[in-house]
Amino acid sequence: MVAEQPTWKLFATGVREDCLRAQPPWPIFGGALERLWRVEREWFGRYRFGETAGGRNNDGNSRGARSARQRHAGDPGLCRADPASERLEVADFRSPADYSVDLDPAQLRDIAAAVRHIKAAGIGLDGLQREHFEVPSLRPVVEEIRRQVEDGRGFVLLRRLPIEDYAKDDLGLIFWGIGTHLGRGLSQSVLGDRLGHVKDFSREDPGARAYRNKQELSPHTDSCDLVGLLCLRNAQAGGGVSRLTSAISVHNTLLAEHPDVLEALYRGYVRHRRGEEQPGEPPYTPYRIPVYSNVEGKVSVRYVRSYIEAGEAAAGRPIGSAVRAVIDTFEAVTKRPELMLEFTLQPGEAYFINNYTILHARTAFDDGDAPEDARRHLLRLWLDTPIRPVHPCIRSRGILPVAGRTPSFDWSSITAVRH
Secondary structure, three states: OOOOOOOOOOOOOOOOHHHHOOOOOOHHHOHHHHHHHHHHHHHHOOOOOOEEOOOEEOOOOEOOOOOHHHHHHOOOOOOOOOOHHHOOOHHHOOOHHHHEEEOOHHHHHHHHHHHHHHHHOOOOHHHOOHHHHOOHHHHHHHHHHHHHHHHOOOEEEEEOOOHHHOOHHHHHHHHHHHHHOOOEEOOEOOOOOOEEEEOOOOOOOOOEOHHHOOOOEEEEOOOOOEEEEEEEEOOOOOEOOEEEEEHHHHHHHHHHHOHHHHHHHHHOEOOEOOOOOOOOOOOEOOOOEOOEEEEOOEEEEOOOHHHHHHHHHHOOOOOOHHHHHHHHHHHHHHOOOOOEEEEOOOOOOEEEEEOOOEEEEEOOEOOOOOOHHHOOEEEEEEEEOOOOOOOOOOOOOOEOOOOOOOOEOOOOOOOOOOO
8 A cells, every 4th residue: 555645845845854764864973863863753743834733733724724824825834923922023112121120129139148158158150050049039030031031022131230249250150040040051162161251252263153253243043942141341442232133023024025035944954063063973964954943833943144054055055046035035124123123231231032033133343452351241141941842953952062172163165154
Protein backbone atom coordinates (compact mmCIF):
# COMPACT_ATOMS: atom_id res chain seq x y z
CA MET A 1 0.00 0.00 0.00
CA VAL A 2 1.40 3.38 -1.00
CA ALA A 3 0.99 6.09 1.60
CA GLU A 4 -1.10 9.02 0.53
CA GLN A 5 1.05 12.05 -0.21
CA PRO A 6 0.01 15.14 1.77
CA THR A 7 -1.17 18.10 -0.26
CA TRP A 8 -0.08 20.66 2.34
CA LYS A 9 3.32 22.27 2.48
CA LEU A 10 5.57 21.93 5.47
CA PHE A 11 5.33 24.70 8.00
CA ALA A 12 8.03 27.18 6.92
CA THR A 13 8.40 25.45 3.56
CA GLY A 14 11.93 24.28 2.90
CA VAL A 15 12.98 24.40 6.54
CA ARG A 16 14.54 21.06 7.33
CA GLU A 17 12.48 19.14 4.80
CA ASP A 18 15.18 16.48 5.10
CA CYS A 19 13.96 15.95 8.65
CA LEU A 20 11.23 13.69 7.27
CA ARG A 21 13.64 11.26 5.66
CA ALA A 22 13.95 7.79 7.10
CA GLN A 23 17.59 8.29 8.11
CA PRO A 24 19.44 11.27 9.58
CA PRO A 25 20.73 13.26 6.59
CA TRP A 26 23.87 14.55 8.35
CA PRO A 27 25.57 11.66 10.20
CA ILE A 28 28.96 13.27 9.63
CA PHE A 29 28.15 15.95 12.19
CA GLY A 30 27.73 13.60 15.13
CA GLY A 31 25.17 12.66 17.74
CA ALA A 32 23.91 16.11 18.72
CA LEU A 33 22.63 16.88 15.24
CA GLU A 34 21.12 13.42 14.92
CA ARG A 35 19.19 13.96 18.15
CA LEU A 36 17.98 17.30 16.83
CA TRP A 37 16.93 15.58 13.58
CA ARG A 38 14.82 13.10 15.51
CA VAL A 39 13.12 15.94 17.44
CA GLU A 40 12.46 17.75 14.17
CA ARG A 41 11.08 14.60 12.51
CA GLU A 42 8.55 14.26 15.32
CA TRP A 43 7.83 17.99 15.24
CA PHE A 44 7.02 18.12 11.55
CA GLY A 45 4.71 15.18 12.02
CA ARG A 46 2.63 17.46 14.27
CA TYR A 47 3.05 21.04 13.07
CA ARG A 48 2.45 22.18 9.54
CA PHE A 49 2.18 25.47 7.76
CA GLY A 50 -0.46 27.55 9.55
CA GLU A 51 -1.41 24.74 11.95
CA THR A 52 -1.35 24.27 15.69
CA ALA A 53 -1.45 21.14 17.79
CA GLY A 54 -4.54 18.96 17.62
CA GLY A 55 -5.01 19.15 13.85
CA ARG A 56 -6.62 22.58 13.98
CA ASN A 57 -5.66 25.79 12.24
CA ASN A 58 -4.91 28.98 14.16
CA ASP A 59 -8.55 30.04 13.93
CA GLY A 60 -9.82 26.68 15.23
CA ASN A 61 -10.97 25.35 11.84
CA SER A 62 -10.17 21.79 10.90
CA ARG A 63 -6.89 20.92 9.19
CA GLY A 64 -6.81 22.14 5.60
CA ALA A 65 -9.59 24.68 6.08
CA ARG A 66 -8.78 28.27 5.20
CA SER A 67 -9.70 30.89 7.77
CA ALA A 68 -11.49 34.10 6.89
CA ARG A 69 -8.32 36.01 7.67
CA GLN A 70 -6.31 33.75 5.36
CA ARG A 71 -8.85 34.06 2.58
CA HIS A 72 -8.87 37.82 3.02
CA ALA A 73 -5.08 37.86 2.85
CA GLY A 74 -5.16 35.90 -0.40
CA ASP A 75 -2.62 33.39 0.91
CA PRO A 76 -3.32 29.78 1.99
CA GLY A 77 -0.86 29.75 4.87
CA LEU A 78 -0.39 33.24 6.28
CA CYS A 79 -2.59 35.04 8.78
CA ARG A 80 -2.40 38.09 11.02
CA ALA A 81 -0.55 37.70 14.28
CA ASP A 82 -2.53 38.07 17.49
CA PRO A 83 -3.07 39.18 20.20
CA ALA A 84 -3.46 42.92 19.74
CA SER A 85 -1.31 43.60 22.84
CA GLU A 86 1.77 42.42 20.93
CA ARG A 87 1.19 44.76 17.99
CA LEU A 88 2.81 48.06 18.96
CA GLU A 89 3.38 51.46 17.45
CA VAL A 90 5.34 54.43 18.79
CA ALA A 91 2.09 56.39 19.06
CA ASP A 92 0.96 53.95 21.76
CA PHE A 93 3.29 55.71 24.23
CA ARG A 94 2.90 59.30 25.42
CA SER A 95 6.16 59.20 27.42
CA PRO A 96 8.75 56.69 28.72
CA ALA A 97 6.63 56.37 31.87
CA ASP A 98 4.13 54.36 29.81
CA TYR A 99 6.60 51.49 29.40
CA SER A 100 8.69 51.92 32.57
CA VAL A 101 8.83 50.52 36.09
CA ASP A 102 10.55 52.72 38.70
CA LEU A 103 12.28 51.29 41.76
CA ASP A 104 11.06 52.99 44.94
CA PRO A 105 13.11 53.86 48.07
CA ALA A 106 11.95 50.82 50.03
CA GLN A 107 12.93 48.47 47.20
CA LEU A 108 16.33 50.17 46.90
CA ARG A 109 16.94 49.72 50.65
CA ASP A 110 16.06 46.03 50.36
CA ILE A 111 18.37 45.61 47.36
CA ALA A 112 21.24 47.20 49.31
CA ALA A 113 20.57 44.84 52.23
CA ALA A 114 20.55 41.84 49.91
CA VAL A 115 23.90 42.86 48.42
CA ARG A 116 25.43 43.21 51.89
CA HIS A 117 24.14 39.76 52.85
CA ILE A 118 25.46 38.15 49.65
CA LYS A 119 28.91 39.69 50.08
CA ALA A 120 29.05 38.76 53.79
CA ALA A 121 28.28 35.16 52.81
CA GLY A 122 31.14 35.20 50.31
CA ILE A 123 28.86 34.40 47.36
CA GLY A 124 30.16 35.46 43.97
CA LEU A 125 28.38 35.83 40.67
CA ASP A 126 29.00 32.23 39.60
CA GLY A 127 27.42 30.92 42.81
CA LEU A 128 24.55 33.39 43.06
CA GLN A 129 21.19 31.61 42.90
CA ARG A 130 17.63 32.82 43.18
CA GLU A 131 17.38 31.91 46.86
CA HIS A 132 20.35 34.21 47.59
CA PHE A 133 18.54 37.22 46.13
CA GLU A 134 15.15 36.97 47.80
CA VAL A 135 13.86 40.55 48.00
CA PRO A 136 10.11 40.37 48.74
CA SER A 137 9.50 44.03 47.94
CA LEU A 138 10.79 43.40 44.40
CA ARG A 139 8.17 40.75 43.64
CA PRO A 140 5.70 43.23 42.08
CA VAL A 141 8.51 44.54 39.86
CA VAL A 142 9.49 41.06 38.72
CA GLU A 143 5.84 40.11 38.15
CA GLU A 144 5.25 43.22 36.02
CA ILE A 145 8.36 42.55 33.94
CA ARG A 146 7.28 38.97 33.37
CA ARG A 147 3.69 39.96 32.57
CA GLN A 148 4.70 42.54 29.98
CA VAL A 149 7.42 40.40 28.43
CA GLU A 150 5.27 37.27 28.16
CA ASP A 151 1.76 38.57 27.51
CA GLY A 152 2.00 42.33 26.97
CA ARG A 153 4.02 44.74 24.89
CA GLY A 154 7.13 42.53 25.01
CA PHE A 155 9.48 44.88 26.85
CA VAL A 156 9.92 46.86 30.07
CA LEU A 157 12.25 49.71 31.03
CA LEU A 158 13.43 49.44 34.65
CA ARG A 159 14.61 52.77 36.13
CA ARG A 160 16.24 54.43 39.14
CA LEU A 161 18.93 51.98 40.18
CA PRO A 162 21.53 54.26 41.86
CA ILE A 163 24.68 52.91 40.22
CA GLU A 164 26.80 55.59 41.91
CA ASP A 165 26.20 53.77 45.21
CA TYR A 166 27.78 50.51 44.05
CA ALA A 167 30.99 49.09 42.67
CA LYS A 168 30.80 47.54 39.21
CA ASP A 169 30.92 43.99 40.58
CA ASP A 170 28.08 44.77 42.98
CA LEU A 171 25.95 46.05 40.10
CA GLY A 172 26.63 42.75 38.37
CA LEU A 173 25.32 40.91 41.44
CA ILE A 174 22.15 43.01 41.48
CA PHE A 175 21.43 42.58 37.77
CA TRP A 176 22.17 38.88 37.88
CA GLY A 177 20.06 38.55 41.04
CA ILE A 178 17.05 40.14 39.35
CA GLY A 179 17.66 37.86 36.37
CA THR A 180 17.46 34.73 38.53
CA HIS A 181 13.79 35.55 39.14
CA LEU A 182 13.11 35.78 35.40
CA GLY A 183 15.05 32.83 33.99
CA ARG A 184 18.30 30.89 33.83
CA GLY A 185 21.43 32.75 32.78
CA LEU A 186 23.06 31.49 29.57
CA SER A 187 26.56 31.62 28.17
CA GLN A 188 26.75 34.44 25.63
CA SER A 189 29.87 33.43 23.72
CA VAL A 190 32.63 30.86 23.50
CA LEU A 191 34.15 32.63 26.51
CA GLY A 192 31.35 31.25 28.67
CA ASP A 193 30.40 34.75 29.86
CA ARG A 194 26.95 34.55 31.43
CA LEU A 195 27.04 38.22 32.36
CA GLY A 196 28.00 39.96 29.16
CA HIS A 197 29.90 43.25 29.04
CA VAL A 198 28.66 45.36 26.14
CA LYS A 199 31.64 47.56 25.43
CA ASP A 200 33.79 48.59 22.45
CA PHE A 201 36.83 46.33 22.19
CA SER A 202 37.36 46.92 18.47
CA ARG A 203 40.64 48.77 19.10
CA GLU A 204 42.04 45.64 20.66
CA ASP A 205 40.10 43.18 18.46
CA PRO A 206 38.99 44.45 15.01
CA GLY A 207 36.89 41.31 14.51
CA ALA A 208 34.98 41.66 17.79
CA ARG A 209 31.33 40.60 17.79
CA ALA A 210 28.55 43.20 17.92
CA TYR A 211 28.32 43.47 21.69
CA ARG A 212 32.05 44.11 21.77
CA ASN A 213 32.28 46.83 19.10
CA LYS A 214 30.80 50.29 18.43
CA GLN A 215 29.11 49.98 15.05
CA GLU A 216 25.45 50.54 14.33
CA LEU A 217 23.34 47.42 14.69
CA SER A 218 20.24 46.91 12.57
CA PRO A 219 17.14 45.30 14.16
CA HIS A 220 17.95 41.73 15.21
CA THR A 221 17.41 39.05 17.83
CA ASP A 222 19.82 37.25 20.16
CA SER A 223 20.31 33.58 21.09
CA CYS A 224 18.01 33.26 24.09
CA ASP A 225 14.43 33.75 25.25
CA LEU A 226 14.73 37.00 27.21
CA VAL A 227 17.35 39.75 26.86
CA GLY A 228 18.30 42.22 29.59
CA LEU A 229 20.58 45.27 29.24
CA LEU A 230 21.67 47.50 32.15
CA CYS A 231 23.44 50.80 31.42
CA LEU A 232 26.44 51.63 33.60
CA ARG A 233 27.97 54.39 31.47
CA ASN A 234 27.15 56.11 28.18
CA ALA A 235 29.54 56.86 25.31
CA GLN A 236 31.86 59.81 25.82
CA ALA A 237 31.12 61.38 22.42
CA GLY A 238 27.50 60.29 22.05
CA GLY A 239 25.51 57.68 20.18
CA GLY A 240 24.34 54.25 21.30
CA VAL A 241 20.61 55.05 21.04
CA SER A 242 18.47 51.98 21.73
CA ARG A 243 15.82 51.00 19.18
CA LEU A 244 12.98 48.54 19.72
CA THR A 245 10.52 47.32 17.08
CA SER A 246 7.59 44.96 17.50
CA ALA A 247 8.22 41.99 15.21
CA ILE A 248 4.47 41.34 15.37
CA SER A 249 3.65 44.77 13.95
CA VAL A 250 6.23 44.21 11.23
CA HIS A 251 4.72 40.80 10.46
CA ASN A 252 1.23 42.20 10.01
CA THR A 253 2.48 45.13 7.94
CA LEU A 254 4.27 42.72 5.61
CA LEU A 255 1.16 40.56 5.37
CA ALA A 256 -0.87 43.56 4.27
CA GLU A 257 1.71 45.11 1.94
CA HIS A 258 4.20 42.41 0.92
CA PRO A 259 2.77 38.89 1.49
CA ASP A 260 5.34 37.40 -0.90
CA VAL A 261 8.13 38.78 1.29
CA LEU A 262 6.51 37.34 4.42
CA GLU A 263 6.18 33.92 2.80
CA ALA A 264 9.88 33.95 1.95
CA LEU A 265 10.75 34.87 5.53
CA TYR A 266 8.73 31.88 6.77
CA ARG A 267 10.83 29.62 4.52
CA GLY A 268 14.00 30.96 6.12
CA TYR A 269 17.72 30.77 5.43
CA VAL A 270 20.83 29.04 6.71
CA ARG A 271 22.78 31.00 9.33
CA HIS A 272 26.49 31.41 9.88
CA ARG A 273 27.82 30.50 13.32
CA ARG A 274 30.46 33.28 13.31
CA GLY A 275 33.26 30.98 14.44
CA GLU A 276 31.47 29.94 17.63
CA GLU A 277 30.35 26.50 16.53
CA GLN A 278 31.18 23.50 18.67
CA PRO A 279 34.02 21.14 17.67
CA GLY A 280 32.82 18.96 14.80
CA GLU A 281 30.01 21.30 13.77
CA PRO A 282 29.97 23.00 10.36
CA PRO A 283 30.50 26.79 10.27
CA TYR A 284 26.85 27.32 9.28
CA THR A 285 23.57 25.57 10.00
CA PRO A 286 23.00 22.69 7.53
CA TYR A 287 19.30 23.59 7.48
CA ARG A 288 17.16 26.68 7.05
CA ILE A 289 16.06 28.69 10.08
CA PRO A 290 12.79 30.58 9.58
CA VAL A 291 12.80 34.31 10.21
CA TYR A 292 9.11 34.07 11.12
CA SER A 293 7.34 31.02 12.49
CA ASN A 294 3.93 30.35 14.03
CA VAL A 295 3.39 27.76 16.75
CA GLU A 296 0.07 27.39 18.56
CA GLY A 297 -1.01 30.75 17.18
CA LYS A 298 2.09 32.52 18.52
CA VAL A 299 4.19 34.27 15.88
CA SER A 300 7.90 34.51 16.69
CA VAL A 301 10.96 35.94 14.97
CA ARG A 302 14.66 35.09 14.77
CA TYR A 303 16.84 37.32 12.64
CA VAL A 304 20.35 38.69 12.17
CA ARG A 305 20.96 39.93 8.66
CA SER A 306 24.70 39.37 8.49
CA TYR A 307 24.39 35.79 9.77
CA ILE A 308 21.98 35.06 6.92
CA GLU A 309 24.19 36.71 4.30
CA ALA A 310 27.29 34.95 5.58
CA GLY A 311 25.53 31.61 6.04
CA GLU A 312 24.16 31.51 2.51
CA ALA A 313 27.54 32.56 1.13
CA ALA A 314 29.38 29.91 3.15
CA ALA A 315 26.88 27.32 1.90
CA GLY A 316 27.96 28.18 -1.65
CA ARG A 317 24.98 30.25 -2.69
CA PRO A 318 25.61 33.97 -2.10
CA ILE A 319 22.32 35.81 -1.92
CA GLY A 320 21.10 37.31 -5.18
CA SER A 321 18.92 40.29 -5.94
CA ALA A 322 15.66 38.50 -5.12
CA VAL A 323 16.71 37.44 -1.62
CA ARG A 324 18.35 40.80 -1.01
CA ALA A 325 15.09 42.51 -1.94
CA VAL A 326 13.22 40.37 0.61
CA ILE A 327 15.66 41.28 3.39
CA ASP A 328 15.78 44.94 2.39
CA THR A 329 11.99 45.15 2.46
CA PHE A 330 11.83 43.48 5.87
CA GLU A 331 14.44 45.81 7.34
CA ALA A 332 12.83 48.88 5.80
CA VAL A 333 9.59 48.05 7.61
CA THR A 334 11.39 47.42 10.92
CA LYS A 335 12.88 50.91 10.70
CA ARG A 336 9.67 52.82 9.97
CA PRO A 337 9.45 55.71 12.43
CA GLU A 338 5.93 54.76 13.48
CA LEU A 339 7.11 51.25 14.43
CA MET A 340 10.59 51.86 15.88
CA LEU A 341 10.74 53.18 19.45
CA GLU A 342 13.98 55.08 20.18
CA PHE A 343 15.44 56.04 23.55
CA THR A 344 18.84 56.28 25.20
CA LEU A 345 19.38 54.12 28.25
CA GLN A 346 20.70 56.27 31.08
CA PRO A 347 23.05 54.96 33.78
CA GLY A 348 20.93 52.99 36.23
CA GLU A 349 18.31 52.03 33.62
CA ALA A 350 17.77 48.56 32.19
CA TYR A 351 15.44 47.04 29.66
CA PHE A 352 14.12 43.51 29.41
CA ILE A 353 12.69 42.25 26.11
CA ASN A 354 10.96 39.20 24.70
CA ASN A 355 13.51 37.98 22.15
CA TYR A 356 10.77 36.40 20.00
CA THR A 357 8.51 39.45 19.62
CA ILE A 358 10.85 42.44 19.92
CA LEU A 359 13.66 43.26 17.50
CA HIS A 360 16.36 45.40 19.11
CA ALA A 361 18.97 47.65 17.57
CA ARG A 362 21.28 50.55 18.38
CA THR A 363 22.93 53.47 16.67
CA ALA A 364 26.72 53.64 16.40
CA PHE A 365 28.51 55.26 19.33
CA ASP A 366 31.84 56.99 19.89
CA ASP A 367 33.98 56.83 23.02
CA GLY A 368 36.56 59.19 21.59
CA ASP A 369 39.95 58.52 23.13
CA ALA A 370 38.53 57.24 26.42
CA PRO A 371 40.50 54.44 28.08
CA GLU A 372 38.87 51.03 28.46
CA ASP A 373 37.54 51.77 31.95
CA ALA A 374 35.79 54.97 30.77
CA ARG A 375 34.07 53.62 27.65
CA ARG A 376 30.36 53.05 27.16
CA HIS A 377 29.45 50.04 29.28
CA LEU A 378 26.28 47.96 29.55
CA LEU A 379 25.74 44.65 31.30
CA ARG A 380 23.80 42.01 29.36
CA LEU A 381 21.75 38.99 30.39
CA TRP A 382 20.66 36.15 28.13
CA LEU A 383 17.96 34.22 29.94
CA ASP A 384 16.39 30.83 29.26
CA THR A 385 12.73 30.95 30.28
CA PRO A 386 9.51 29.46 28.84
CA ILE A 387 8.08 32.69 27.39
CA ARG A 388 6.02 31.10 24.59
CA PRO A 389 5.84 27.96 22.41
CA VAL A 390 8.39 28.34 19.62
CA HIS A 391 9.60 26.48 16.56
CA PRO A 392 12.57 24.27 17.57
CA CYS A 393 14.70 25.74 14.79
CA ILE A 394 14.60 29.18 16.39
CA ARG A 395 14.93 28.11 20.03
CA SER A 396 18.45 28.82 21.23
CA ARG A 397 19.97 28.39 24.66
CA GLY A 398 23.00 30.59 24.33
CA ILE A 399 26.45 29.74 23.00
CA LEU A 400 28.43 26.98 24.66
CA PRO A 401 31.99 27.76 25.81
CA VAL A 402 34.88 26.51 23.67
CA ALA A 403 38.33 26.50 25.24
CA GLY A 404 40.90 28.61 23.46
CA ARG A 405 38.44 30.65 21.38
CA THR A 406 37.29 34.26 21.59
CA PRO A 407 34.07 35.90 20.28
CA SER A 408 35.85 37.27 17.24
CA PHE A 409 35.54 36.44 13.56
CA ASP A 410 36.93 37.90 10.32
CA TRP A 411 33.85 38.43 8.14
CA SER A 412 35.72 40.15 5.32
CA SER A 413 35.92 37.06 3.14
CA ILE A 414 32.15 36.47 3.44
CA THR A 415 30.25 39.71 3.95
CA ALA A 416 30.92 43.37 4.54
CA VAL A 417 28.31 43.53 7.31
CA ARG A 418 28.93 42.17 10.81
CA HIS A 419 26.54 41.76 13.73
